[in-house]
Amino acid sequence: xxxxxxxxxxxxxxxxxxxxxxxxxxxxxxxxxxxxxxxxxxxxxxxxxxxxxxxxxxxxxxxxxxxxxxxxxxxxxxxxxxxxxxxxxxxxxxxxxxxxxxxxxxxxxxxxxxxxxxxxxxxxxxxxxxxxxxxxxxxxxxxxxxxxxxxxxxxxxxxxxxxxxxxxxxxxxxxxxxxxxxxxxxxxxxxxxxxxxxxxxxxxxxxxxxxxxxxxxxxxxxxxxxxxxxxxxxxxxxxxxxxxxxxxxxxxxxxxxxxxxxxxxxxxxxxxxxxxxxxxxxxxxxxxxxxxxxxxxxxxxxxxxxxxxxxxxxxxxxxxxxxxxxxxxxxxxxxxxxxxxxxxxxxxxxxxxxxxxxxxxx
Amino acid sequence: xxxxxxxxxxxxxxxxxxxxxxxxxxxxxxxxxxxxxxxxxxxxxxxxxxxxxxxxxxxx
Numbered sequence: 001x002x003x004x005x006x007x008x009x010x011x012x013x014x015x016x017x018x019x020x021x022x023x024x025x026x027x028x029x030x031x032x033x034x035x036x037x038x039x040x041x042x043x044x045x046x047x048x049x050x051x052x053x054x055x056x057x058x059x060x061x062x063x064x065x066x067x068x069x070x071x072x073x074x075x076x077x078x079x080x081x082x083x084x085x086x087x088x089x090x091x092x093x094x095x096x097x098x099x100x101x102x103x104x105x106x107x108x109x110x111x112x113x114x115x116x117x118x119x120x121x122x123x124x125x126x127x128x129x130x131x132x133x134x135x136x137x138x139x140x141x142x143x144x145x146x147x148x149x150x151x152x153x154x155x156x157x158x159x160x161x162x163x164x165x166x167x168x169x170x171x172x173x174x175x176x177x178x179x180x181x182x183x184x185x186x187x188x189x190x191x192x193x194x195x196x197x198x199x200x201x202x203x204x205x206x207x208x209x210x211x212x213x214x215x216x217x218x219x220x221x222x223x224x225x226x227x228x229x230x231x232x233x234x235x236x237x238x239x240x241x242x243x244x245x246x247x248x249x250x251x252x253x254x255x256x257x258x259x260x261x262x263x264x265x266x267x268x269x270x271x272x273x274x275x276x277x278x279x280x281x282x283x284x285x286x287x288x289x290x291x292x293x294x295x296x297x298x299x300x301x302x303x304x305x306x307x308x309x310x311x312x313x314x315x316x317x318x319x320x321x322x323x324x325x326x327x328x329x330x331x332x333x334x335x336x337x338x339x340x341x342x343x344x345x346x347x348x349x350x351x352x353x354x355x356x357x358x359x360x361x362x
Numbered sequence: 363x364x365x366x367x368x369x370x371x372x373x374x375x376x377x378x379x380x381x382x383x384x385x386x387x388x389x390x391x392x393x394x395x396x397x398x399x400x401x402x403x404x405x406x407x408x409x410x411x412x413x414x415x416x417x418x419x420x421x422x
Binding site for chain 1: 402403
């Protein structure tokens with residue numbers, strides 16, 4: 001009886017301690033949660049959802065990015081990444097492209113044994129819902145050796161689970177470092193430079209023309225929409241029937257893993273503290289922020305909205321980074337005749353929306 | 363990034379080399395980017411700076 005109970009209560013044997021994809025449930029959006037409209041040509045980067053990168057060279061096409069409270073019923077998901085086409089583009093130039101990327105560090109992929117005869121399959125799983133049955137493509141780019149593999153899939157108008165296994169690359173693999181080793185790329189729109197070849201269904205040197213062969217266009221009409229959630233990657237060959245269940249994390253665990261790549265500090269209350277600083281002279285003080293989670297690399301920084309010296313609500317301070325490291329970041333804040341040398345100062349938000357963003361993304 | 367201009371920021375300690383640049387974008391938003399080869403914004407900036415006519419201005 002005791003042995004039976006031991007077996008019944010044995011923990012589920014996970015193939016990996018934590019999911020390879022961070023924020024696959026689209027819960028974390030440190031850069032903001034309000035819809036971002038008018039995205040188009042050149043609007044490249046991270047928009048709302050942490051770790052989900054938009055890559056765009058889209059001519060006239062425009063779209064809105066949303067974090068939407070929609071997901072397959074009984075799936076355990078609450079949110080999705082939603083893309084809505086707002087301006088169609090049916091005259092597609094050769095160079096046009098619209099991708100959503102998930103970028104991974106090379107050091108996190110060594111267990112796949114790429115570049116050896118034992119290279120492992122990697123299976124992509126995700127839920128998607130679209131306005132119509134449209135063929136899009138998905139696959140990997142191995143960055144360090146410029147190699148690629150692709151597959152196409154067809155969306156449904158209801159939430160549909162897609163499960164696509166990719167064979168491992170026995171020729172080469174990502175470097176064992178913190179740089180981008182591999183990129184999972186969804187392609188939703190492409191010009192002839194990316195469609196005129198033969199789809200790269202086996203690993204090969206990256207050839208742009210073999211990327212989105214037979215694929216449709218997200219910008220075909222303003223009816224186009226895509227919702228995606230439950231993005232997961234599993235080592236091994238799986239089908240929709242055998243794919244291991246999505247490894248749900250707590251919101252806190254998910255956020256902590258995202259913070260290796262982005263740390264966002266947003267005003268939640270009037271005069272909420274931002275950081276301590278010390279006065280350098282009458283016009284400048286230097287403050288520091290210490291990251292809860294060490295970042296992947298020294299981050300880029302920006303802030304929006306007003307940061308003030310505590311109680312001095314009239315003067316919005318200007319900022320300039322002094323030093324940036326994986327562990328901490330210092331800023332010189334300037335304002336006319338507000339400080340004294342070696343004086344201790346508290347900096348706070350004011351009464352309007354404001355945020356500090358530290359970005360060490362791939 | 364839609365880069366309008368790039369300028370080095372003053373060093374953390376006077377007399378030392380700058381280690382940060384400020385990128386101002388066409389919409390006037392900005393990013394402070396460390397000159398760190400693992401930072402992808404700095405990597406992209408190297409490509410931008412290699413194009414004729416693009417310059418990283420010295421700090422004031």
